[in-house]
Amino acid sequence: MGDKQTYSGTITKKLYLTHDVIEVTVTLVEPTTLDFVAGQFVTMEFPDTANAGKLVKRSYSIASVPEQKGALDFWIKLVNGGLASEWFRTAELGTALQMEGPQGKFVLDDKPRKEEMIFVGTGTGIAPLRSMVCHYLPLYPDTRAKVVFGVRHVKDVFGAEEMFELQKKYPHLSYEITLSRPELPQWAGSKGRVTDSLKTYRASGPGAEAFLCGSMDMIKEVRTALQAQGFDRKDVHFERFF
Ligand SMILES: Cc1cc2nc3c(=O)[nH]c(=O)nc-3n(C[C@H](O)[C@H](O)[C@H](O)COP(=O)(O)OP(=O)(O)OC[C@H]3O[C@@H](n4cnc5c(N)ncnc54)[C@H](O)[C@@H]3O)c2cc1C
Numbered sequence: 001m002g003d004k005q006t007y008s009g010t011i012t013k014k015l016y017l018t019h020d021v022i023e024v025t026v027t028l029v030e031p032t033t034l035d036f037v038a039g040q041f042v043t044m045e046f047p048d049t050a051n052a053g054k055l056v057k058r059s060y061s062i063a064s065v066p067e068q069k070g071a072l073d074f075w076i077k078l079v080n081g082g083l084a085s086e087w088f089r090t091a092e093l094g095t096a097l098q099m100e101g102p103q104g105k106f107v108l109d110d111k112p113r114k115e116e117m118i119f120v121g122t123g124t125g126i127a128p129l130r131s132m133v134c135h136y137l138p139l140y141p142d143t144r145a146k147v148v149f150g151v152r153h154v155k156d157v158f159g160a161e162e163m164f165e166l167q168k169k170y171p172h173l174s175y176e177i178t179l180s181r182p183e184l185p186q187w188a189g190s191k192g193r194v195t196d197s198l199k200t201y202r203a204s205g206p207g208a209e210a211f212l213c214g215s216m217d218m219i220k221e222v223r224t225a226l227q228a229q230g231f232d233r234k235d236v237h238f239e240r241f242f
Contacts, residue, residue: 004100007034007042011095012071014088017158021124022088023063024074026097033069034101036062038108038131039211039239042072042101046087058084059103061128061213061239065135075127075158106239108132108211110139114235116208117143118201120194120222122150125214125241130159132211137170144172146201150194150218152181194218195225206230212238
């Protein structure tokens with residue numbers, strides 16, 4: 001699953017995906033490649049603004065696919081006043097970064113899995129799921145896959161174009177955005193929490209596997225909903241961001 005190691009890199013891309021989510025590409029300098037499994041994360045170091053000379057660590061899931069070994073993409077929410085968030089807000093292209101990884105057991109590897117996959121992400125919790133979906137679907141194009149992406153408002157949506165393109169290519173993929181605070185009547189898509197979307201989608205219970213990423217509250221709620229639909233506890237994998 002890739003041994004943990006220290007990497008140095010530089011920021012080679014910084015793009016606002018929404019008003020508070022950025023895509024950051026870190027191009028590795030030493031070593032120049034990182035082997036990881038879709039779903040894993042790295043832990044980055046930042047100068048501690050409260051203690052000069054000290055470093056603090058924050059983890060970020062790799063949003064790009066494992067085939068892309070030399071430049072890793074991250075989808076990062078800029079939390080107001082957050083230490084790493086404020087560092088990323090002002091970081092310029094060419095800024096150096098230290099990280100260690102890969103880490104984490106929330107992975108979708110290349111082994112054939114159950115016949116149906118459900119991916120549920122809220123906010124930047126969609127990042128590791130994007131890596132999983134983009135890597136896995138070309139390997140198993142006949143897998144029935146459902147992706148549910150939950151955010152509050154239309155302005156918080158990101159990464160949708162790519163998922164719509166994948167949906168055209170892989171007819172067994174269904175992608176749904178659900179807004180918990182939709183702007184009405186303009187928004188014609190799904191409304192409510194991600195659990196509401198799963199109530200109307202009947203998964204095949206024991207024949208399915210789920211990957212959840214976001215806040216602990218969301219994970220608990222979705223886990224309960226999926227178990228009520230016949231999911232085995234061990235088939236509901238999750239990663240908690242906060
Ligand atoms: C395994 C793992 C993977 C992660 N991957 C990602 C990722 O891919 N993308 C990503 O954006 N984050 C990810 N996170 C969260 C990330 O590590 C940081 O916690 C987050 O970026 C905030 O760090 P900060 O230093 O800016 O804020 P801090 O200084 O740590 O916190 C400032 C305040 O913001 C609150 N806060 C922290 N996160 C959030 C949030 N998401 N929404 C609202 N309030 C928040 C804190 O509770 C605190 O009150 C991941 C966390 C883990 C454990």
